[in-house]
Amino acid sequence: MKKLVRFQLSLMMFLEFFIWGGWFVTLGTFLDYNLEASGAQIATAFSTQSWGAIIAPFIIGLIADRFFNAERILGVLHLIGAVLMYLMYTSTDFGAFYPLVLGYMIAYMPTLALVNSVSFNQMDDPAKEFSFIRVFGTIGWIVAGLVISYIFFWDSPGAREDGMLKYTFLMVGIASAFLGLFSFTLPKTPPKVDRSKKVSISETLGLDALSLLKEKNFLVFFLASILICIPLAFYYQNANLFLSEIGVENPTGLMTIGQASEVLFMLLLPFFFKRFGFKLTIIAGMLAWTVRYLLFAFGDTGELIFMLIIGIALHGLCYDFFFVAGQIYTDFKAGEKFKSSAQGLITLATYGVGMLIGFYVAGLISDINLLGEKLHNWKSIWIFPSAFAFGVMILFALFFRDEKIDKKNIEI
Template structure:
């Protein structure tokens, strides 16, 4: 079988096994399990926690002791096992620990999949620069397909989303054993200190004011990068509380609507060289930040009816917001650091955004939403007023029934129903990123260097 095709299958499945639950888990948490919103933020923090140490540990193992493709296969089999176990968990705190274990197995496979692709392409005498991007694009396609399958099979709020992830991860794990061997380098003659092995040498970059500033901004923006993944689907799904929206296409296929974000991501990659050449790295990063402002603001004012266009535009804007920051930020690190610590510096960039930033955003957003933007109803009267309905409204009673809530004779609810103020939730996120963007433009002083011009030209040509 063609090497590139085999790597394409790996790339497709790599992100399929993640997206099967990543975007829809909030529906399971809030809708099916009815767990406390304050604890939901810690679920998305697991990705950040795992990203702090697992890629480094598995990287050392793959470099020294075990074939990368075999380690990759084992990690996915372990990830599959945790996915199969997850639906059996009935306690939110235990759920956190199982998800954390799953992420410890999954997160390092992202870097390993890239390493396997690079090594295999080089060993096959293929041009990595030309061959890898088309392979990697299929990872995004896999992400989109998984979202569609979870939604179209009616599993966006059910435990089956974890079984979909588990079965596909089991297939990927077994398939990976058949990939070409990527043997460890075993560079015995190359002596490294413990700090160098862990990639911590790059932390000395914090002594440079500009680099320290960049990494701090990366962390603060990283806190916002996963918020729409965490809350986007449940935000759209909860419009069903309003009778006027109850049967709309957007609510039934909310995950498919959100997949426009990933489609946009693949398209905006093509626009990055033009923007880099035209505006330079600093302003492309700034454009990404303001795109995040627009992303959240459009969610704040969008709805499944007259303002559906806002939700659609928000999903399109996501491609610019996500791609422009990650790629221009990576390029800034590449052209601003010495070659001997460049790989470590890239790891630090990822650690600040997907590690510390993700943890910060997940924990604070979960706490703030539960503390300031959630109302708990115990009586159907105030609830009916909230949804512009009345006690006899069929949509409201059906909704309560689907939530497992019955209405007592005196109008009380059998248990409290929590309703989130999504408009102000998204507005608070909007203001947060807007402040970051404005401060970044004012205090981050940076001009093009010859190295940057050369790197940008290399991307364009």
């Protein structure tokens, strides 16, 4: 790959995830402190990610893959996103804010697949080359959190109460406009699907891979993937608000430890996978969710702050050892016939259906445990996803039969 192309793809990935991490992490805190949203309303705002994930396959499969260059659609969607981000920056009540965040997520979620398409189109060996490009996305997410906490201090106690978190939307809007324009300079990625070939909606959404559910093992994994997204939603929706409310300094910057751990555990995953097998890898990931939320429930900002830091650092183990391992397993089970559609089905089930349920449940539990204005019973809130993740782990351990996966399928 030419150095210029490598630079373009790396910058594209950096901006793509800088944009996501630059507002999504602090969204719950912003809504609670600045728009005085209830737990249910915060859940509704976060669930737009799920609606975006559900709608994204239509945009990618029915439009991007058939009619237009991927880099051009990427540019248009980010320019639309820049406008919506500016309007979110100017919003003063939840009623006006919600349709904007919904529109934004419908525009943004398809770009996650588009940046991959643009990258893969320039690679001779994606298995070896992609990770060196994708890592800049993780760096972008980390930089966004550090900028918010340690350069602008928008999430500091006085600043967030004064409404300074709204500037995250302005920052992201500028980055989105830049990426939108920059996308038109990216290497051309023309559609590869024959327009004359009819593609059904079920194929576009990956629903033709439903035949894999006839096998008990894959069905157990599929249901576990949906269920584990319920405790996952608690982290996305409540972690930053939790840290802010209990008085942790620079909570957004501190949470970037989780993204750094993703890189570490991504490197450890192949070795763990080969040594202990798929079943124990998945169980380790589920157990990490249970432990993390117990640490959140009983940690504090005093002598036990180390418990909160460990809980954040477990993010890599929680995510990589379940979701990345699950993608490898899905690829192995699907074979060539359903390789793409099976991944689409899992994504639709987890980030779509699973997270949609999870955000609703997280909002419900948060409202039940509301003690007063900007004050929650966080111990009770975190105990629920901890117990739930443990229950899912037990069911998976009982009903999933371990099976060997070829070493060639464990390339990260």
